Amino acid sequence: ELKVEQNPLFLSMQEGKNYTIYCNYSTTSDRLYWYRQDPGKSLESLFVLLSNGAVKQEGRLMASLDTKARLSTLHITAAVHDLSATYFCAVEPGNQFYFGTGTSLTVIP
């Protein structure tokens, strides 16, 4: 059974702090996706990581991919309240997308 596991599932962090969300997956996948979802809203694409060693950064978020370890990380630098949301990772073996259960992030002033 294919599994995509994120941890932590819930994260409460203070503004200005750094933290990392982890995404482990159990099957070979050349691509790894990160999405953001605000409460009651749809999903917004953050990053598409296309190969082993890929690193992408946008603002205070940086994502990386290690296909050999089947691990992706989403690092948050100097968190701000606007980053409060649920973050999902997903893999795509053979045209089918499999999502993690999400990490609910709350940034506290």
Place this chain on the structure above:
Amino acid sequence: DAGITQSPRHKVTETGTPVTLRCHQTENHRYMYWYRQDPGHGLRLIHYSYGVKDTDKGEVSDGYSVSRSKTEDFLLTLESATSSQTSVYFCASGSSDLSYEQYFGPGTRLTVT
């Protein structure tokens, strides 16, 4: 943002009735997807399409069927709705270029009573 709309946005229906959800995209994307989102499960793929009249099953396809007669439209049908199909349904589309981006619609909240 890609132009993806879903209709209806909210629906309440009774057990045993058929329900059709519509997804419409204006980006000429080749790929389209239907997901359901439930607490504790993230998003799970129901069906997807890789072209007109080309569809395939996803992870949780039982009780659902799809059709794609035009590039821009992807329909999801619940032949006989059950309470376990109460969920939020998201449609997504993506092109086959190197970006591999997936763009999501606003979602449909379906309640089966």
